[in-house]
Amino acid sequence: MSLTSYLVELPILGKLTWDAMRDPIYDYIDYNKDVEAKIIDTPVFQRLRRIKQLQLSYLVYPGAEHTRFQHSIGVMYLAGVFSSHITTQLVRKLGGYDIDGYKADILVESSRVAGLLHDLGHGPFSHAFEEIILSNKSLRAKGLDNHEKLGLLLIEYTEISKILQEAEEKGLDNIGDVVRKLLAAEEPREPILRLYRKIVKAWVYPADIMDFLMRDSYYTGTREYGSIDYQRLIRGSYPAEVGSVYEHIALDTKCLGALRSYLNNRTQMYENVYFHPVTRAFNRLLSEVLRGVDEYLGLTEAVERLGEGDPSAYIKLSDEYVYAKLLDLKDQKDLPSDLREKIKMFLYRKNPWKRIGADHKIPLIALGGRLDPAILAFRYMKRWVKDLEQHVRSKISAKLGNRINEEDIWVDSNTLHPAPLSSLVEPHVFYVAHMRGGEMVDVKPYSIISFMVNEGIIPRIIVRAYASRTAIRDKELFRELGRIVDEAIDEFFNISTLAGGITL
Template sequence: MKQFLDIVDPIHDFIRVHDTELKIIDSPVFQRLRRIRQLSGAHLTYPSAQHSRFEHSLGVMHIAGQAAVSLKEKGFLKTDQIQEIRLAALLHDVGHGPFSHLFEEVLQIKKKTSHEEIGKKIIQESEIGDILSKSGFDKKHITKLAFGYPKYRFVNEIISGSLSADMMDYLQRDGYFTGAEHAKIDHKRIIQSLDVYRTKLALEKSALYSFESMILSRYQMFKAVYFHKTVRSAEVMMLESIRLADDDCGFIDLNLDHYTKLTDEFVIAQILALPNHTSEQRRAKRFATDYQNRRLLKCVYEKIMTQKSGQSEQIRDKIAKKSKINKDDIFVDTSGTFSVPLTPAKEKTKSITLITHSKKPTEIPFSKIPVVSSMAESMNILRVYTLDNNRKKVEMAAKSILG
């Protein structure tokens, strides 16, 4: 009997899935990822961006497996580690909530937790952990590979970080489904050029241009897609709707049985089913309805900054006072990310180690790599949104206050 299945994929042509992986993929907990869009509200700006966390997870497993094979051929991994890395990559996003990174913002604000922490819980305590154990895998070990553990540094970096399978898949997948032309990367060259030096993932110097191109693509995708003003408008609305409805709906209940029911459409349905007893319920329903019907907030002010502003509430109060518009109808959004992805331990990545076979490996600071150093250390955008009928007054007030 055939012990694998080939899945057709528009990015990688075919993704081969083996026995234990297939059992995990077929579990209800994992199938839920089909109902969570990869780019939350981006489909309201880029209509084809309907892809989900499900196919992204398959893609990351595929690339991580290729990277593991490349490193095994160079003597850094054993054969049995390849399957462990593939499983960890498959499960790296299993803890994501509805609307992907949008829900992450709610988790951070209300529970000071992340999808990684919930992912650890799901692997340990759900049927996925049982499947791993029955198949002879250590679920605690797989969890450490998936979500970062200092002992396995370069293995963690295969899954997340500046040379990761995660980034190599999402850039190409998001570029393909949005139609953005910025995400053309040579991931096969990078995979074949991976190396290890002092427990850290390194790169053969000949592939430096491919790495530079990938980091530049990521920067451009944040500007053109992830932080697009209309994409963020939809996300700001849904964020507000979830926040207002949470007391009634209990979305942030971290009980696994409850959490693993949460999907994009489930959350919207719960909000729309609320009664109209309080102003919070009515506002939550209005924002959810407007999100569905693409009646979005208008961006009236935008400013690129070198560092993230921590003054959102004060700015909102000042604009409301000057414009004489209810502050509940004014939204100050501060979007920010580092130019280069964080390490698996959520620290800033400052350098890359380059391998040349005739010389000693060298650690190059990003400040010495022209393409990377030309980008600011972090990308931060401050925007002010409001309802369409308030836009003129709020725009004038925002420009007066923020310059």
């Protein structure tokens, strides 16, 4: 499937100069030299070459050295193919290139550029930076608490803003405004832009997620988990007119098998790659390191300066930058000795944590309720994880006394949800339709929860406990600790049978 097959129907895009680059996922990626190549060649976008896509997964999967740069270009391409397909349907239905006040070309090119720029604001080590640095009180108070907001600031305060302005002068009217609305954390007011935002991100199978599942599985060598029939999902998707507006995407019922496979494989990628136990342990170590070196490296300061209109310090931040600084800091005597030791463990892959007990996968069973229990579990995760950790520690203390300290134990909990939780803010965000003679009939909402229940796809919480390696050198203590932890976790979730789980 190629974008160029649609260009004859999009006159403005057809006048742009197009080229292609090779890619291991799509073979060839189309791009235009008038807007997209200029953005790609900016220093702020080139910075993404120095930020790994999978943070620390390369410590487990040696091939996982790919970057946010590659992923962003892939999302641009896939958003272009997806938006071109949807736009073609709208042009045919509406009988012209004006779609709710927007030119068809603008909607497609804005989707492509939004896909290209959607990860622009990521800091070094991506989500770890967001969880540790951007979540601190001072940055939250200033509204600088996620990479989406920082990405919009980087667009505003770098040459990308000028590139978008020049594109408008060449006939791509309002592209800058549309791109910003598609990238914003909040949904656009315009229904048609909410439709195109779903194509790029924040939906069940947007370009962002489809690309990272295929790309991440390719580079980690876990192709069996990232096998997604993206062409069938896109070809089977249509703009659904609901309440006289086009805001939703409907999937042909013949393509529900491809959706089922996508949801299952997404779960497998999260369980086996993104939440790999060794990776999670190193993420814990990285979090402690970032928190400790924040002031020395000026991480929070760089974000604050970006918020004030100066992006220069933030643009320097990357994985490579932090690694280089850590190599200097590891021997710096004015650093606390425990921080220097953590830096060395991080740099030289010395995992300070060992998993104890089993992986606990607690099913989250929906019994016809309006809300998905996994959403509730996710929403209140910090609260119940704290209670769970306290419960586990109290059981250990009661049975082992002072043989192990509380600070030597931590519990890691994550939600294994087949669908992106951010796409499930409403009970019905998913539409299906029967196709007859190229036209949709019987368009209706279909609860993604009901679909998963019918298909036997059950969300789960995965819980693991870890202990400090220095505290469990005794093998008998390690085995006993594992038994205690397993019993405590089962007791907390009230699991008495294999069918146990959290229900609504």
